[in-house]
Amino acid sequence: MITDRVPCRKFYSGDARIDKLYNNCCGIDVHKKLIVACFRIGIKQEIREFGATTRGLLELADWLSNGNCQMTAMESTASYWKPLYNILKSSGLAAMVVNVHHMKAVPGRKTDVKDAKWIADLRQHGLLKPSYIPDKDQRELRELVRYRQGLVGERTRELNRL
Numbered sequence: 001m002i003t004d005r006v007p008c009r010k011f012y013s014g015d016a017r018i019d020k021l022y023n024n025c026c027g028i029d030v031h032k033k034l035i036v037a038c039f040r041i042g043i044k045q046e047i048r049e050f051g052a053t054t055r056g057l058l059e060l061a062d063w064l065s066n067g068n069c070q071m072t073a074m075e076s077t078a079s080y081w082k083p084l085y086n087i088l089k090s091s092g093l094a095a096m097v098v099n100v101h102h103m104k105a106v107p108g109r110k111t112d113v114k115d116a117k118w119i120a121d122l123r124q125h126g127l128l129k130p131s132y133i134p135d136k137d138q139r140e141l142r143e144l145v146r147y148r149q150g151l152v153g154e155r156t157r158e159l160n161r162l
Contacts, residue, residue, distance in 0.1 A: 020124050026064055027120025028074035029112045030081050035060060038116035039067055040124055047113055057084055061091040069093060073123040075100050075115070076131055085133070096123070096130045 029036040035050045037060055048063065050056040064072060072088055073096045074081050081097055088095040098119070122128045134142070 021126035022070045022124050024068055024070045025120060025123045026069050026072045027116045027118065027123055028060075028072060028084070029115040029119065030074050030077050030084060031112070032078075032080055034112065035084065036112040036116040037063075038113070038120040039064065039069065040120045041067060045117070045120065047116065049112075052080065052083075054083070054087075057087045060084070061087050061093060064088075064093055065091055071096065071123060073098055073119050073128055075119065086136075089136075096128065097133055098128050099131050102129055 024039075024041050026037055026039045028038075031052070033052050035052055035056065037048050037050065039046045039048070048060075050060045071094045074084065076097045076099055085095050085097060119128075133139075
């Protein structure tokens, strides 16, 4: 049950209070052209928007590194999370990708800012389950295999067309 709504929620489960696991954490809502990040430092929060370009992703990583971010969490929206995840990992930040269906949606009107706040809130209290992300070598191998499958499919379509 959520009892206090400003600026950081306190979660209660029966009589037990769920404490914060991370003092500095960030919730990220990822889209094709826009990234909304809610960075929580204790009870304070700062919300910023970044572009989905490499420059914007590097700015986000620098902002989080300068703020001593302990953990980041983001939605696994299509494949838009992949470049951000790679940049956060290469910057030395702890990153977590979360399946959208595993977290409860924000009640009421859905906005990018509300999503980012909700993700940060759940991450701060340790209520998110990470999705399985293979290591970098495995991800690269998967990309090569998928690329090869696409080329074989194209060749077959071309042969059938002739």
